Amino acid sequence: MAEPLLSLRDIVKEYPESPRPLRVLTRVNLEVMPGESLAIVGPSGCGKSTLLNLIGTLDRPTSGAIIFKGRDLGAISENECARIRNTEIGFVFQMHHLLPQCSVLENALVPTLVNSNSGQSVERAQKLLERAGLSDRAHQLPGRLSGGERQRAAVVRALINQPSLLLADEPTGSLNQDGAEQLARLLLDLNREEALTLVVVTHSMAIAQMMDRVLEFRDGVLNERTGTHE
């Protein structure tokens, strides 16, 4: 049997508050297999984004272990976390967070600057932009793109370093229905084409149901949602 790409074991996350800490996640356990697509749904404030930030090493759990490719992410340094974010995990956020001063192509290449290998990545960036339908917008600044185009540019940026895991936090939250569907299809296509493992946090059941599995957050606890993938 294949090893999971990602395992979450008894994850607890608390924030310091007075008089006592605010607990957001309560003993969350999860296993994600390579190439799997997964949707996490739940009401606002339930901890979906927090969970995604923990998986993406943007935050650290209060307790529990996150095992990614066999490594405990809680036991590695900040710089190693950064390296993993840069090469192993791609991020797509609800807001595109493109650098306004850089063109679409430059934005796509920004992650490659960390290892100064943008020269080799230009070709891949152009391919991905073409795949995302943005090849004619490569030299435009983000300010001139539509919301959907921006999110697709953000997806290209997330994939530039060929990560094995793509995390998407409400990627369609700021898009209209057409844009949302277009983006969801792109993500799923890439999931198949690039053997990409996909974890998507979403409010949209339509998007969620396009994934292999759907998990539901409620009261800080993550449960498999059954009967949704007919």
Add this chain to the structure above:
Amino acid sequence: MASSTNEPELMNSLRLIARSLVHYRRTHFGLFIGTALAAAILTGALAIGDSVNHTLRTYALLRLGHVQFAAGSGERLFSAELASAARARLGAPVTAALLLPGMAIYQDPNTGEKTQINKVQALGVSTDFWSYAESPPLELGTREAALDLRLAKALGVKEGDSVALRIAKPGLLSRDAPLSSREEEASQRANFTVKAIVTDAQMGRFSLTPSQLPPSNFFVRISDLQQMAACADQANLLLAGPGCTLDRAQRTLSEVWRPEFSGLRVTQRSGTVLQLETNRVFLDDATEKAALSLPSAQGTLTYLVNALRNDSHSTPYSFMTAGGELSQGLSDDEMVINSWLAERLAAHEGARITIAYYVTLPSNRFEERARQFTVKRILPMEDFDAEKALVPDFPGLSNVESCKDWKIGMPMDEQLLKDEANEAYWREYRQTPKALVTLAAGQEMWGNRFGRLTAVRFPSSTMHADDIMAGIAKSLGPRDAGIELRPVHDEALSAAAQATDLGGMFLGMSFFLLVSALTLMGLLYAFGMQQRAEELGTLAALGYPRGRIRTILLCEALAVALPGSIAGTGLGLAYAWALMAGLSIYWQDAVGRIPILFDIQLTSVEAGAAGGVVCALVSAAFTLQRLLRHGAAELMNADFSQEARTRPRNLRDLAGASVALIGAIALVVYAVISPPAEIAMPFFVSGALTLAAGLLFMKYLFSRASSHRGARPPTTLSLAILNGTRRRGRSLGIVSSLAGGGFLVLAVSAMQSDIGANADQRSSGTGGFALYAEATAPILDPATLSTAVPGVNAIGIRVHDGDDASCLNLNRALTPRVLGVDEQELGRLKAFSGESSENIWAVLNQDLGDGAIPALVGDSDTAMWTLKKKTGLTDGDSLTYRDDAGRDVSVKLAGQLPMRLSVFQGAILISLKNFVRLWPSQEGFRVFLLDTPPNTASDTMVALRNAFDRHGLDVTTTVARLALFHAVEGTYLSMFLALGGVGLMLGATATGVVALRNIFERRREIALLWAVGFSPDAVFTLLACEYGLLLVLGSVIGAVASVVAMLPTMVSSHAGVSAMGRLGVFALVLISAMVCAGLALLLGLRKTSVSSLRTE
């Protein structure tokens, strides 16, 4: 902003930085301006330092012309032939000059108005002297003078006018010496025609004293001055170079030196004896030692005693000789007398004769002492013929016809001078000694600070005059006569280079300006970065390590800072120009009222530019450090309108505030109980502790207010308080900026003490004396001032000229002038004692064991700022002086007068006893402290000036003298206030920027207030209350801290505090801050509308 090309372009960090620079050019403008301001402030201050250094260096070079080395022997004259002999051997310029203190007097022929300028340098020079100038040599004829430009202006004379010069006539023997002549006037006056008025380039500024203040120079032919001073062919100044080294020049002097140059001569007064004598009457210690080391040398000491008594018989004023052939075989309590004396005193062999004689005290008073001797032999008068011939010539004694014409220093009874028997003796036997004692006995009685021998005898049968001189020349060099070349050129440059660091001072004074500029820059940069927090978070989320993000952004800041600093250096020149204008118009006292020549070194420009860049990078790094503490997710969802979540530390703040306050109180109590000499430390530390206490307490209150919500409905004030607590960091920033600035402005300005307060107290810096007088020509007896102006009581002070170490001199004083003070009298009066109950003057009599002379520094400012020396009996620094005998003497700074400012500023004080031991040739007193009857100071000043105009007596009130020095301090404070004030204004602008930013961040909240029915006026009132509260709190904390810091000074009886007048500056700053905040509120509110809610 899109790239214009469709070709794939390589993305790299530089490209990212370039893109960001263009995109965020508006937010970078703040960093650019801040860097430019910082660079400008640094460059401007350094330019002032360069200009002052350049000015002092220029004046130093003008002061000396091409003179490289100089030897000044003061009141010890030497033969001018030394210069020609040295010049011939050295092959380089060497010239002799006669430099005497004098007074220049001009009487306008039209109005009859007389102008007298004291403390003039009368310089007798040869034509050679002018070769040290760049200009062509000046040929001065007989009774022709050249005046320096400033002296001519002060006198109001032009070329062709007749001007008088009065000089203090140098005596070959100090007029303090007991047998010195008083037959002539101590000063001499002659008229000269002004032939030329010389500029600085023509040696008009010539002086050996390192000071930027120009002297008043009156140049005449050296022969004219020698004639006036009755010292033909004598000089006291030797100038040498260029074209030789110091070693070679000094060696040459030693090679050509002959003992005759210092007034030694060998005479043959009797057939069998050659006698070494000096035109200074007493042979100094070095000469005595050298002469007595020669074969068959026999020292003698001849003296005039007051009386010789045998029971009821006596004879007044008699010459006696100690030593010599006839005294052989005597013990130290025996004497040989001549037959005339035996008859006159009815003395026989074995009789006990009492000798009464005067000794001179350091105070120039004479004390009569007596000693008994037993008559061993009575010899006939003819046996004394040889002794008569061997008595040296005493000017004023030997060359008179009658005893009653004797005019010497020691007091003589007019009646006794008319003693007929003595008169008859004088007529018949002249200066024949009436009695002889052993040399040892004579030296015990009459040996004095001027010497212990009047002659050394050699048998002419075995010694020749040339042998004697050659033998002495082997042991005695020019240095023993006080002639040692000093590298005055190098010393002048060194003194200028180590001058008061006005550049550093301006840097210090620009501190607030700099801090304000940096604060403003930091705020603008921080706000700009906060706007880009999402970008930082994105980069972090994309796997950029924090260090990499920081590096990219610092490179971006560097790219802005570099042009900013270049622009700033240009701006710095304008700032320097403004400061120069200030120095020449408003702050002249800070630079001794001299014009400053502009100069700036490339290194200063580089330092200023580099400083600006460093400031920008430090500010940026600080901001980034704070920002990057947030996680990537936090940054991406950037909302900086709320304080970051931190663990509350209320109790720690409260405890810190309490500890700081207790520390401040303890320090104030300590300073009040035992006022330390150093007031700056308790002032700043207690002030800083109080400020810290206030701010920590504010932080505690903010924390409490933000976490405690009352049940009552909110009011405008309570809402304002709550809003103030939301961004505690920013609120505390506003409070601390105003508190810190206000503290310094208030406290520093209040340090301007009223020097007139307590001036009548003995313990103060005036010593309780009403007047301070300084004479150009020495006055031998201070009592003559009291005689001339009844009711005046004078304390005389001896002066050994040196560098001016007061705050008036920008150059570094290496050997400050030394004052010999009557420490017993001042100790008795408890003068200048400050708060100390001990006799501070007693230290001057301490035996330091190592031969060092204990000294007190004139005041603490002199010790701390101008000399930069430690004082203390154990760890005090030492200065080296050269005494009259050419020996190096260590003068230990054993203490200091315990006040910041005294009339002795710039000098060091030693006891009279030590003074006359070191410099016996320095005659009389030149400085006087005067007590006057109440309310008569003005009349007394006029009367004293008139009575002692021949001595060039300048009289001023002691308070005016203190005010002269205090003006410098006052000027520094004015400069600080001006620059600090501008800095605080900039700080006020920062307050406005913070206010504007806060409104920008809170525009949705404000829009909500409008939406729920708040009127624009009500919102403005709410916000104005919020900022007004912060500004008032800052003011209160600053004011309290300044009062705490000033408490020791206010309690001290020695300094009045005049804070009230300076409150205006502080009020101005507060109002500026309020106006800036108000304008920001109006501007911010105008840009805010209900539409802001639509994005919610």
